[in-house]
Amino acid sequence: MEEKLVIVLGTGTVEKLQMAAMLTSVVATFGTPVRIFVTMGAIPAFKKGLLKEERAKYESIVGQAILEKNVPYFIDVLKQAKNLGDVKLYACGLAMDVLNWEVDDLEEGLFDEMVGITEFLGIAEGGKIMVM
């Protein structure tokens, strides 16, 4: 396994969010640090206090089935991943600025801080980067 997994999560569909959460949770159990930059269209899915069906839209019958069946949802999987390993989430400064949101507007217990691109690239340095 790489020294560090970096996920740039820019799409807020059920499928992409779920994929990012599943990868994160499993990789974290290997002892590999995971750093996730949540940006652009993925930010609204993390708004504090939303109901499951309000968080994200599905893009296929897979996402639809995920919502309908007893699949652990991405928010809960990510929270669990943070308990299992070295997982940090960063909210994109630009996306947050244009929405006029602070980290407090996002789901509690997930985000470590709000950062810009330059800072995140520093955090990502040396890691394997996946873009979703």
Add this chain to the structure above:
Amino acid sequence: MSENNVVIVDARGSFCPGPLMELISKIKSVPVGTEIHVLSTDKGSAKDIPAWIKKVGHEYLGTEEKEGYWVVKVRKTK
């Protein structure tokens, strides 16, 4: 839940990565040497849990197919 020193993780009805996550949570809380059986109705998990066990270095004791679910057996080694 425990029977004859085997710890049962009943994750039937949950989809990937639920059964694996339940195993991971449990394996952290039991002593080294403990045998754990994960019950899963999710076929993907029945395949993926053994891969996880081997990857992280616990002892994979095999998978048994029952009616409508799988029993994945593992011994905590570290």
